[in-house]
Amino acid sequence: MTGAQPPTGAPTVTAADPRYPGLVAGYNHRFVGSPDRVCLPGSTGEVVEAVAAAVAAGSRIAVRSGGHCFEDFTASPDIRVLLDLSGMSAVYHDAARRAFAIEAGATLGHVYQALHDGWGVTIPGGTCFEVGVGGHITGGGYGHLSRRDGLVVDHLYAVEVVVVDADGTARAVVATREPDDPHRDLWWAHTGGGGGNFGVVTRFWMRSPGVDSADPADLLPRAPRRTRRRDAVWSWDAMTEAGFTALLRDYCAWYENNSAPDSAYAPLWSNLIITHRSGGVLALTSVIDEDVPGAEKLLDAHFEAVTGGVGVEPMVNTQDVVGWMDSWMPSYSWPSDPSGRYKHKAGYLRRGYSDRQLATLYRHLSGTGYDNPAAGLVVTGFGGRVNAVAPDATAIPQRDSILKASYTAGTWLTPEEDAPNIAWVRDYYRDVYAETGGVPVPDEASDGSYISYPDVDLADPAWNTSGVDWATLYYKDNYPRLRQVKGRYDPRDVFRHALSVRLPD
Numbered sequence: 001m002t003g004a005q006p007p008t009g010a011p012t013v014t015a016a017d018p019r020y021p022g023l024v025a026g027y028n029h030r031f032v033g034s035p036d037r038v039c040l041p042g043s044t045g046e047v048v049e050a051v052a053a054a055v056a057a058g059s060r061i062a063v064r065s066g067g068h069c070f071e072d073f074t075a076s077p078d079i080r081v082l083l084d085l086s087g088m089s090a091v092y093h094d095a096a097r098r099a100f101a102i103e104a105g106a107t108l109g110h111v112y113q114a115l116h117d118g119w120g121v122t123i124p125g126g127t128c129f130e131v132g133v134g135g136h137i138t139g140g141g142y143g144h145l146s147r148r149d150g151l152v153v154d155h156l157y158a159v160e161v162v163v164v165d166a167d168g169t170a171r172a173v174v175a176t177r178e179p180d181d182p183h184r185d186l187w188w189a190h191t192g193g194g195g196g197n198f199g200v201v202t203r204f205w206m207r208s209p210g211v212d213s214a215d216p217a218d219l220l221p222r223a224p225r226r227t228r229r230r231d232a233v234w235s236w237d238a239m240t241e242a243g244f245t246a247l248l249r250d251y252c253a254w255y256e257n258n259s260a261p262d263s264a265y266a267p268l269w270s271n272l273i274i275t276h277r278s279g280g281v282l283a284l285t286s287v288i289d290e291d292v293p294g295a296e297k298l299l300d301a302h303f304e305a306v307t308g309g310v311g312v313e314p315m316v317n318t319q320d321v322v323g324w325m326d327s328w329m330p331s332y333s334w335p336s337d338p339s340g341r342y343k344h345k346a347g348y349l350r351r352g353y354s355d356r357q358l359a360t361l362y363r364h365l366s367g368t369g370y371d372n373p374a375a376g377l378v379v380t381g382f383g384g385r386v387n388a389v390a391p392d393a394t395a396i397p398q399r400d401s402i403l404k405a406s407y408t409a410g411t412w413l414t415p416e417e418d419a420p421n422i423a424w425v426r427d428y429y430r431d432v433y434a435e436t437g438g439v440p441v442p443d444e445a446s447d448g449s450y451i452s453y454p455d456v457d458l459a460d461p462a463w464n465t466s467g468v469d470w471a472t473l474y475y476k477d478n479y480p481r482l483r484q485v486k487g488r489y490d491p492r493d494v495f496r497h498a499l500s501v502r503l504p505d
Contacts, residue, residue, distance in 0.1 A: 026067030033075035066132025073497035104134035139452030147384030163199035192396025233316035246309035252352025259383025266384035279373035347440035348447035374410025437466025
């Protein structure tokens, strides 16, 4: 059943409005939605009204925070109502809950600035300032401080969610991590279960575990004052296969040896970005809080261990100490291309790549038959305090990995370029994981993938021949519990997408 919806208090934009094209286009322009209306609520009450109206009309609904989804989860052609939460972006101290409240439409850049300027604290999230917290936190949330402070969800105290009961009633529920909270399972599901699964998240409350203080400055990790940063860039023109192999092998080996929660190197994070040869460069950025004792020595030792065997001099090799919030953070934020089209894939690493995988990576990244300067491989530091948490304590189960890898076809601008770019990244990813059916099946070397880097190919038997279901790749043993939460809080499957948690049988 579909039909006209009764008006709600939220501003509504339709296709006749000049604002509509900008509201239905998100980060990945391969997917541009065509909903009947875009609702722009400014409060939880307006979200409840908008959801109730959509359910009553039989109109499929989707919710968007920052719009950075890699797939079509908020732009599928059958979505008739899009809830855009960008008008709900407040960040404030909630004295009653002794926590920081963050509305789900806030971007990471806004959250960092507000927490830093107001109280000198932060959350260990990502460095893409345009990303909305609604999707980032519900997927687990990680960034350059995660080795020091864990995942963002390790600091999630409570979540407010608009859910729909079996009779179609929309209501707001606040779920906390308190052991006696009757909605604790709903809190748990939002500690890595992914967005768009159980309801509309309208607000998060953040407070680090074990903290009991009336002082807001004690409630979350302290923001670094200054960051010591090391950057090295090599030219593909000078790089040999031996140098490539040594760099990537030694980079992974360093993380194998230095990713325990109590490691002296837990405060150190690095990112290795290897563009396709057509992009010209291989770049290593490593950072550590300057106030860590021996920070310079730790950073130098890391750099030597990772780069000592390359045998090719970097064309850039710099080290600086800069302000964290005013210099380091803005310098590493990657704004999305306003017309960009993308295809990303991902995998967790429990140990470094095998010799066969290293040769495969070199072959695909150095090949001359493909041309996309934005395509490549990103291998990001993980582990440390992330691995101090049990795999079932939160919905995100990957708690003994050392690295996250992103395999990307980067940015292109026209629909005509879709087929060659998607084909390239599919072949590349499949070949890296050829021994496990084309996907990172959890085993001694890999640990599945990250739901906030969604890839619908994992649910396609043409590209996943492992016999391991997509849900296991993302959620492992936590998936049955997620399905139970789905059954309790979204029994009508109102909130769904191509990789949403399925209702229990």
